[in-house]
Amino acid sequence: MRISIGAGIAIAIFLSGAALAADGEAIYRTNCASCHGPNGQGSPAAPAIQGNKFVLESSDRAIAGVIRNGREGAAKLYKDLPMGMPAQKLTDEELNAIVEYTRKLSYTTGPK
Numbered sequence: 001m002r003i004s005i006g007a008g009i010a011i012a013i014f015l016s017g018a019a020l021a022a023d024g025e026a027i028y029r030t031n032c033a034s035c036h037g038p039n040g041q042g043s044p045a046a047p048a049i050q051g052n053k054f055v056l057e058s059s060d061r062a063i064a065g066v067i068r069n070g071r072e073g074a075a076k077l078y079k080d081l082p083m084g085m086p087a088q089k090l091t092d093e094e095l096n097a098i099v100e101y102t103r104k105l106s107y108t109t110g111p112k
């Protein structure tokens with residue numbers, strides 16, 4: 001009896017954790033794909049995330065910084081792009097999830 005209650009509590013904690021965990025891919029589709037492309041292939045508005053040098057060479061913290069603060073005005077690196085990147089309003093948990101997903105996309109060279 002005691003064991004099954006313990007198992008029930010463990011399952012409940014596991015399920016609530018899964019429900020709370022932010023989904024990086026879903027966040028990407030909602031917040032990033034319109035500029036960076038559905039597969040991270042880039043667009044006339046934003047650089048590709050696939051094979052992105054900055055993402056491949058930067059710490060999670062630096063990547064999170066660009067996503068949270070955006071990169072506009074004098075900070076812009078891609079002078080040929082018409083706009084900068086606007087700051088993204090995300091919770092810490094969403095930010096962690098999207099950094100992880102951004103990193104995953106940077107390793108791909110998938111469909112354009």
Ligand code: HEC
Nearest residue numbers: 031032035045046047054071076077078083084085088102
């Ligand atoms: C309105 C369009 C737009 C949206 C939405 C957008 N970005 Fe960007 N992003 C840009 C532009 C433009 C740049 C390049 C800015 C520059 O000139 O340095 C950029 C730069 C970046 C960089 C740095 C890339 C590099 O090569 O230096 C990362 C990482 C990034 N974006 C990730 C994201 C993520 C993740 C999201 C969603 C949470 C997102 N962006 C949403 C337009 C956008």
